[in-house]
Amino acid sequence: MTNYQCKKARLIESLKQTNGRVRLRKSTSNLFRNRTSSSASLDVREMNQVINVDTAQQTVEVEGMTTYLDLVDACLQHNCMPLVVPQLKSITIGGAVSGIGIESSSFRHGLPHESVLNMEVLLSNGEVENCSPNGKNRDLFYGIPNSYGTLGYVLKLTCKTMPVKPYVSLTHTRYHSPEKYFEAVNAACASDVDFIDGSIFSENELYLSLGKFTNEAPYTSDYTWLNIYFRSVQSRSADYLSIQDYIWRWDTDWFWCSKNVFAQNLPIRLLLGRKRLNSITYQKIMRWNVRYGITAKINALLSRQPESVIQDVDIPIANAAEFLKFFIKEVGIKPIWICPIGGHDPQRVFPSYPLNSKGIYINFGFWDVVQNPEKKPTGYFNRLIEDKVSKLGGIKSLYSDAYFSQKQFMDMYNGAAYDALKTKYDPEQKFKSLYQKCVLKN
Ligand SMILES: Cc1cc2nc3c(=O)[nH]c(=O)nc-3n(C[C@H](O)[C@H](O)[C@H](O)COP(=O)(O)OP(=O)(O)OC[C@H]3O[C@@H](n4cnc5c(N)ncnc54)[C@H](O)[C@@H]3O)c2cc1C
Numbered sequence: 001m002t003n004y005q006c007k008k009a010r011l012i013e014s015l016k017q018t019n020g021r022v023r024l025r026k027s028t029s030n031l032f033r034n035r036t037s038s039s040a041s042l043d044v045r046e047m048n049q050v051i052n053v054d055t056a057q058q059t060v061e062v063e064g065m066t067t068y069l070d071l072v073d074a075c076l077q078h079n080c081m082p083l084v085v086p087q088l089k090s091i092t093i094g095g096a097v098s099g100i101g102i103e104s105s106s107f108r109h110g111l112p113h114e115s116v117l118n119m120e121v122l123l124s125n126g127e128v129e130n131c132s133p134n135g136k137n138r139d140l141f142y143g144i145p146n147s148y149g150t151l152g153y154v155l156k157l158t159c160k161t162m163p164v165k166p167y168v169s170l171t172h173t174r175y176h177s178p179e180k181y182f183e184a185v186n187a188a189c190a191s192d193v194d195f196i197d198g199s200i201f202s203e204n205e206l207y208l209s210l211g212k213f214t215n216e217a218p219y220t221s222d223y224t225w226l227n228i229y230f231r232s233v234q235s236r237s238a239d240y241l242s243i244q245d246y247i248w249r250w251d252t253d254w255f256w257c258s259k260n261v262f263a264q265n266l267p268i269r270l271l272l273g274r275k276r277l278n279s280i281t282y283q284k285i286m287r288w289n290v291r292y293g294i295t296a297k298i299n300a301l302l303s304r305q306p307e308s309v310i311q312d313v314d315i316p317i318a319n320a321a322e323f324l325k326f327f328i329k330e331v332g333i334k335p336i337w338i339c340p341i342g343g344h345d346p347q348r349v350f351p352s353y354p355l356n357s358k359g360i361y362i363n364f365g366f367w368d369v370v371q372n373p374e375k376k377p378t379g380y381f382n383r384l385i386e387d388k389v390s391k392l393g394g395i396k397s398l399y400s401d402a403y404f405s406q407k408q409f410m411d412m413y414n415g416a417a418y419d420a421l422k423t424k425y426d427p428e429q430k431f432k433s434l435y436q437k438c439v440l441k442n
Pocket of ligand 1: 024026028064065085086087088090091092093094095096098099100101102103148149150152153154155310367399400
């Protein structure tokens with residue numbers, strides 16, 4: 001038996017010893033939903049190895065709980081990378097494929113699940129199914145994205161990779177209106193660049209960042225310690241990064257969310273040092289804060305009514321300017337990260353996260369707290385956003401809070417197709433349903 005097969009056999013045995021109501025025990029997590037119920041934990045931490053990088057076929061075979069940090073390290077040794085690498089080092093490939101990930105290569109390669117060639121999935125009854133686009137379990141293959149472990153756990157995957165060059169040459173261009181900005185994003189998607197994303201600081205300060213692989217660089221910048229990447233977007237029009245630093249450019253400051261732990265102040269950066277300035281440290285601090293209720297106690301003392309608005313939503317590009325103006329006026333969180341999504345293969349339809357294969361979508365990412373001057377109903381801002389996303393033909397990721405009614409949820413995530421998969425692959429409903437897990441937080 002291979003090492004992977006031994007680990008798989010152990011995991012099946014552990015799952016069989018539970019009644020199926022399990023949660024994954026992992027070393028890291030990017031889930032922002034707090035669970036309201038407790039369940040047995042299934043220790044999947046050892047499923048974290050890169051099995052094989054095949055440069056001739058441009059594929060990688062990897063265990064499901066491998067972090068992108070380890071996956072990228074293994075691939076870069078062979079001068080290649082997965083087609084889409086989420087920005088945070090601790091995201092695992094199984095998490096990104098069962099949830100929804102994205103990055104600046106998504107305008108060409110879609111979302112991480114769109115470059116998966118096959119997967120092994122552990123079902124609630126302890127069976128492991130091999131799923132591929134044309135195999136007998138093709139419905140499960142297409143149903144896993146956006147199922148968040150409610151149909152099964154992804155134990156192993158084979159994914160496409162692409163060759164890399166040692167550097168990325170970057171340009172940051174400022175735009176002064178949402179309309180002109182999204183026109184430029186659209187044009188960039190049809191160009192020969194390799195990476196596209198953007199940072200929006202206000203309705204007239206919108207930056208489009210374009211990256212291109214290059215073999216040579218006159219210099220390289222370093223944003224892994226004292227300098228902060230998102231500030232460079234505002235202050236310089238051109239830059240060069242090593243491919244590794246480009247891939248992890250957002251991780252050092254968790255985009256801009258490191259401000260919550262004061263890590264954008266020089267003394268704190270000096271104190272934390274290069275090794276601790278990363279999303280893994282911030283997650284630990286955040287969980288520690290939730291466990292001891294520090295921020296909650298301060299808010300209660302100051303009679304504040306904050307609402308956490310941590311979301312990623314995808315909007316058809318024709319409606320992107322309207323969404324942005326609504327968001328700045330009604331919610332007001334800044335900065336906002338944007339990233340175009342395209343390149344879908346019309347033959348590969350993922351029913352639980354349906355994106356129209358013909359057009360480009362814009363992902364908007366915003367991760368902060370809105371301080372309400374007066375008491376508002378629970379989830380007020382999140383509900384406003386959900387309604388606007390629905391009206392504009394968009395869709396939202398489910399890693400954080402969601403307030404949809406069951407009917408809205410069924411409509412947005414193709415509930416009929418999901419229910420059919422649930423009945424087939426988890427007939428005894430040992431795992432929670434997607435609605436229970438993502439909205440009711442049971
Ligand atoms: C603040 C924040 C920022 C984010 N930023 C980005 C970003 O920049 N780019 C991006 O691409 N994505 C981003 N995401 C989304 C992220 O990719 C998804 O939430 C993803 O599911 C997290 O993967 P994880 O490995 O950390 O999984 P976890 O957080 O551990 O788990 C997430 C969910 O997926 C399930 N799950 C985990 N592993 C598996 C598996 N192997 N098989 C089946 N189900 C599994 C878990 O049961 C759980 O329900 C962000 C999320 C947050 C909270």
